[in-house]
Amino acid sequence: MAGEHLYLREEFKRFWQNKDPFIEAGKIRGKVFREHKARTTLCFDLNGKRYFLKLHKGIGWKEILKDLFQLRLPVLGAGNEQKAVLALTEIGVGTMSVAAFGEKGFNPARKRSFIITDAIEPATSLEDVALQWRENSPVLKQKRAIFRRVCEMARLMHENNINHRDFYICHFLWRGYPEGGSDSVLLDSTQPDLALIDLHRALIHKKLPYRWRVKDLAGLYYSVMDEKPTNGDRFRFITAYSRKTLRAALTEDATLWGEVERKAKKLYKKDIRKGIKKPRIKQ
Structure with a gap:
């Protein structure tokens, strides 16, 4: 679909077969570590394995302009993290592993996205x-x-x-x-x-x-x-x-x-x- 990027590792292809991954990611419940206006980070267990989810909602033009006026680059979604994980892995810097990632929408203020990574334990x-x-x-x-x-x-x-x-x-x-x-x-x-x-x-x-x-x-x-x-x-x-x-x-x-x-x-x-x-x- 235009404006949509999706990656599902094998287990999430099975878990979410014939389902909308964006809806399913939004249904996930677990221990909330951080909750901001447009981003929630939580830990959850699925089929005996632990994961972390970062769920991003559109931050709105007000927040985007506020960040820009303060000379800060706004975080518009999970795409930053997904790209960084891939880039660091490629150069040999230890980091997380991505189990699922999704991003959709053209409007940066309303873009929806999520990233699921394997918990690093212990x-x-x-x-x-x-x-x-x-x-x-x-x-x-x-x-x-x-x-x-x-x-x-x-x-x-x-x-x-x-x-x-x-x-x-x-x-x-x-x-x-x-x-x-x-x-x-x-x-x-x-x-x-x-x-x-x-x-x-x-x-x-x-x-x-x-x-x-x-x-x-x-x-x-x-x-x-x-x-x-x-x-x-x-x-x-x-x-x-x-x-x-x-x-x-x-x-x-x-x-x-x-x-x-x-x-x-x-x-x-x-x-x-x-x-x-x-x-x-x-x-």
């Missing part, structure tokens, strides 16, 4: 892992393995002209890391299998604009500031991300890393003022 966000590490310090080898993998994912994403827009450690899931952790996991997992999630605002460019690179890197740095990264941590990230010696990176890319640090600290101070964070670092 898994723990790096934000929660970091909280556990405050109580039980990680093995240094493991901590550095996490740094390397996060850095590699950031570099691959940016080298391939993709930016996340919400690039925080809470959006990295460590596959196989059980909730609450365990000594055996802490000791043995030196090659972490990470998945990058929450891609509904991700963008794919012909050439990644500088400002989006800064935004992603600043967001990532901001999100680990409470963990008090050392100079060694920062320098390892910079050299691995830039694939240059530290001297070359700090000389040739001084503007980039200076802006990243300033923006990250500005975000952190803003959250302190709002009471979202309690200061754990010197301002």
Whole structure:
């Protein structure tokens, strides 16, 4: 049908045979994680398997114009996330797997869409892992393995002209890391299998604009500031991300890393003022 895009993996072809997938997706009920005016995110079980659904309704011209006037790119549907999942998978960045996707309508203000992804279980966000590490310090080898993998994912994403827009450690899931952790996991997992999630605002460019690179890197740095990264941590990230010696990176890319640090600290101070964070670092 014109103006309609649909992908159903085999199990959803069976579940929804001779039915309208858009109607069926709208009937799904489960544990609601987030509910916005035009987007609902929920977790549900079907035939013994767990999935996540993001259901998008048209956001209306008022919201589109509001975002544009505030110099923000509006999220018009699930298409962003579906494209980002495919793009990241192709370049070797761990992410979600799509079980079903649908999008229809020409009018961007009234477009309807949905995306269903497999639940990543067991898994723990790096934000929660970091909280556990405050109580039980990680093995240094493991901590550095996490740094390397996060850095590699950031570099691959940016080298391939993709930016996340919400690039925080809470959006990295460590596959196989059980909730609450365990000594055996802490000791043995030196090659972490990470998945990058929450891609509904991700963008794919012909050439990644500088400002989006800064935004992603600043967001990532901001999100680990409470963990008090050392100079060694920062320098390892910079050299691995830039694939240059530290001297070359700090000389040739001084503007980039200076802006990243300033923006990250500005975000952190803003959250302190709002009471979202309690200061754990010197301002």
